[in-house]
Amino acid sequence: MENIDKLLDKYFDGITSDEEEIILKEYFSKEEISPQHEMYKPLFSAFESEKQIVAPKFTIPDELNEKKSLPKRIWITAASVAAAILFIVLLNPLSKNAKTENNYLVYINGKEITNQEKAQQYAEEMFMQAEEIIRVSYQPFEETKAIKAEMDADKIFNDLSVEINNIESIIQ
């Protein structure tokens, strides 16, 4: 019993080893324990009964039915087109951004630019970049088309027939 008292003191000081805690838990799982330890029994019983609590069921979503997000390149294309439209709007002399009819003013990346040439040059650069992005985005589609054309069943069949005829003529 003295041993249990010491272990309990250590336990409540938070310095018991794994082995000592096992001894304590086994002791408190017994039906009959020393009366002076009775008051701690519910604590150890509470821990044991908490171990029985189980999680609600989680149903894994069906992988096939999951909404697939659009491919990245579609977003890049959409962003490029939006950027191009934005520049057209900003460069429009009738735009509300123009202070007067005579003064030329556009905002590029938040900066006021009054030099029309500079602004047009910048816009052209952006158009070229956007075109390049669009071209790169469509590259995979073009490649797929080319592969499809190569995979033409009739063509393959014809080629094979020619090949077979050749072989047959050699054998004969």
Add this chain to the structure above:
Amino acid sequence: MDAQQFQLQILCYSDKLYRMARSILKDESRSQDAYQELMTRLWEKRKQLEKLENPQAFLLTSMRNLCIDLLRKEQENGEISPNTEYNAPNPYQLVEQTNTVSVIYKMIDSLPEMQRTIVRMRDVEDLDISEIAEVMQITENAVMANLSRGRKKLREIIIAHQQNERKVYGKYR
């Protein structure tokens, strides 16, 4: 990670995660929601889960962070009050509280979140001090200090509760 791997490598920690949510949120239905939300998020990010070195610690930390975020939002919105103190029951409540285990749950729930989470990880989940330190993202010394404070506080409450019980029942004997 496919559904089968998710089942084997992630859902095997479900019970521990759900108990963690219950310990922090102190409410069954909110804990169920938090658990479902964590699992849904994990499923969506299942590709990244393949590289985990210590999935148990990662999952428990994620569950704790999610619950603490929920509590913070609720507190900001004035929906719940911060941690409540354990109040000794009056004689009428004492008679009603026949289930001593539920009294203990209330005592544990009265501890600050850090202490009760550490006490439960040690005594219910049987985690090592080093594992708890990883989950809580604190040093092992800090875990020991919190464990000691939490358990001492529980001992004080248990002794006070027993004295109170003796006083009340003593009158009627």
